[in-house]
Amino acid sequence: MSVTNNYSQKNKLIIFDFDGVIADTFQQAFEASTLASKEYGFTPFPSRQEFYNDLNVTAKTAPGLILNRFKKHGIINGLKGIIHQLSNSKKFKHGIVKYFGPLLHKATFFKGVPELLAKLEGKAEMVILSNNQTKGINEFLEKANLAKYFSEVHGFENTMIKTKALEKILKSRNIDLENVVFVTDMKNDIRDAKPLNIPVLAVTYGYNTTEKIKKAKPKKMVSSVQEIYPALQGMLGL
Numbered sequence: 001m002s003v004t005n006n007y008s009q010k011n012k013l014i015i016f017d018f019d020g021v022i023a024d025t026f027q028q029a030f031e032a033s034t035l036a037s038k039e040y041g042f043t044p045f046p047s048r049q050e051f052y053n054d055l056n057v058t059a060k061t062a063p064g065l066i067l068n069r070f071k072k073h074g075i076i077n078g079l080k081g082i083i084h085q086l087s088n089s090k091k092f093k094h095g096i097v098k099y100f101g102p103l104l105h106k107a108t109f110f111k112g113v114p115e116l117l118a119k120l121e122g123k124a125e126m127v128i129l130s131n132n133q134t135k136g137i138n139e140f141l142e143k144a145n146l147a148k149y150f151s152e153v154h155g156f157e158n159t160m161i162k163t164k165a166l167e168k169i170l171k172s173r174n175i176d177l178e179n180v181v182f183v184t185d186m187k188n189d190i191r192d193a194k195p196l197n198i199p200v201l202a203v204t205y206g207y208n209t210t211e212k213i214k215k216a217k218p219k220k221m222v223s224s225v226q227e228i229y230p231a232l233q234g235m236l237g238l
Helices: 026-040 048-055 062-073 075-087 089-106 113-120 134-143 163-171 187-196 210-216 225-236
Strands: 013-016 125-129 152-154 180-184 200-203 220-222
Touching: 013 163, 026 048, 026 089, 089 134, 113 225, 125 163, 134 152, 152 163, 163 187, 180 187, 180 225, 187 200, 187 210, 200 225, 210 220, 220 225
Parallel strands: 013 125, 013 180, 125 152, 180 200, 200 220
Antiparallel strands: none
16 A cells, blocks of 8 residues: 555654554464464464463573473474474464464454544654555455555565665655654564664564563553553654
């Protein structure tokens, strides 16, 4: 989706991640991981909590997760599973995305999102940058009557590293970094924004834990949708 109307005249830009920021898609991600596991030969996660724990694994929690796998599957099968996952992690992630997009119609937006976007309308251009499928995101936005707020939607293409996509978005606009904010819930997104010095507003109600996000050192953190607008006011001078 691309719109070249009055959005190009605004001098503020907010780049939103989609999953875990705009849309509550965790159940759909869990279902997609189960489908991808079956297709690519992984052992499906037995619960939403274990899927969440795996997404947020750290050096501190990894031994516990590995021990639990050994208890459930035995040492030999547990080791085989870990090796298989490590050597095929890219394939597995792409598999999740493959199944994720078509499930988005079952997702909902987080409470307060329509009100947030309505407040921001006319004060900044809003763009979505996601590792989910563009088609599924656009269909979700249309169904939720939220598409009108976004000038562009950039979904998953060939990589899950967002640095190049962020650079492309910035290059297409004559805008200073002090007038740009990337809103995300993922540690990897914060990492991807750093080479470009894009200020990041991180939310802790999405896919990554507060601890994991904090270690990535975003410019600011909030714990609810309701806190996003005041934070953006301070960061962008809205």
